[in-house]
Amino acid sequence: PQAGAVGTGASQYSGTVSLNSTTSSKGFSLVDSVRGGSSTVDLQHRTGGKGVVFTDADNVWGDGTPGHNQTAAVEAAYGAAQTWDFYKNVLNRNGIKNDGRAPVSRVHYGNAYQNAYWDDQAFAITYGDGANNQHPLTQLDVAGHEFSHGVTSATAGLQYSGESGGLNEATSDIFGTAVEWNANNPQDKGDYLLGEKIDIFGNGKPLRYQDRPSKDGRGSADYWSAAVGNLDVHYSSGVANHFFYLLAEGSGAKDINGVHYDSPTVDGSTVTGIGRDKAVQIWYKALTSYFTSTTDYHGAREGTLKAAADLYGANSAEVDAVDAAWTAVNVQG
Numbered sequence: 001p002q003a004g005a006v007g008t009g010a011s012q013y014s015g016t017v018s019l020n021s022t023t024s025s026k027g028f029s030l031v032d033s034v035r036g037g038s039s040t041v042d043l044q045h046r047t048g049g050k051g052v053v054f055t056d057a058d059n060v061w062g063d064g065t066p067g068h069n070q071t072a073a074v075e076a077a078y079g080a081a082q083t084w085d086f087y088k089n090v091l092n093r094n095g096i097k098n099d100g101r102a103p104v105s106r107v108h109y110g111n112a113y114q115n116a117y118w119d120d121q122a123f124a125i126t127y128g129d130g131a132n133n134q135h136p137l138t139q140l141d142v143a144g145h146e147f148s149h150g151v152t153s154a155t156a157g158l159q160y161s162g163e164s165g166g167l168n169e170a171t172s173d174i175f176g177t178a179v180e181w182n183a184n185n186p187q188d189k190g191d192y193l194l195g196e197k198i199d200i201f202g203n204g205k206p207l208r209y210q211d212r213p214s215k216d217g218r219g220s221a222d223y224w225s226a227a228v229g230n231l232d233v234h235y236s237s238g239v240a241n242h243f244f245y246l247l248a249e250g251s252g253a254k255d256i257n258g259v260h261y262d263s264p265t266v267d268g269s270t271v272t273g274i275g276r277d278k279a280v281q282i283w284y285k286a287l288t289s290y291f292t293s294t295t296d297y298h299g300a301r302e303g304t305l306k307a308a309a310d311l312y313g314a315n316s317a318e319v320d321a322v323d324a325a326w327t328a329v330n331v332q333g
């Protein structure tokens, strides 16, 4: 009979982590029976097929380097577990569809593939190994990002183009960041950056910045304009990422966990943050109660104002902060 076991793994970005596994004929399988049967599979550099569930004789996985085939699996399994726990404990959601079913995590997709993605049909998160197969896209905030695409698909269903696409992308960044904060991992501390440990560009810079999205130098929008809906969804997301940072932390400059942030407002106004936890609750409530497939930035403003009123009262400081943060990114009432 198969039974749950607790192993240990050496990840590349998150240090040594505890992993749930299941006993099998090979010793142990990387299947987490405590979290919906979440499994981690090896695509063996193919671009299709179901892959092979990782197994191990002694329940000690990976070696912390990309040279060991299990290292990316350790990171992906850890990310899936932390994301599952974030949704359960912080948002009271039981998996992507709130039905207890866990997604599959698939690593070693293709050759030096520099991306990760969610697939509704496969119900899977798939990770490439990055440049030279040395920079897997498996960082915790990316796991949270991809899992959250599944949640958005199962709830608001925000269309992946135009302004709704930007909101879809930002939702994944917002919860990816929240997963990283919630994990409280000393090797991958909470921040408002996406994919900062992957070195995806080879210059040490993160994939995205929430305090001032244009820091990416690639065209992410800091503020709403009529042109935002024509941008790639990973750039139009900037407006909502910036809104979220301002709502949580407020405007201006500060250092958090050794990272410098400098978040401007469109009109020079000052926004006072309400903290990460409340900002996360407001976004989730808006996503699951008010956003639809065609919600645009104006609709996101209305939906988050309603969500804040539901959670904290119509005359609350939280509602005022939501109002101020949208105004600060040029989404006007």
Ligand code: ASN
Pocket: 115, 116, 117, 118, 145, 146, 149, 169
């Ligand atoms: N990693 C990308 C994302 O999740 C893949 C894509 O473009 N959909 O946004």
Ligand code: ZN
Pocket: 145, 149, 169, 172
């Ligand atoms: Zn995405």
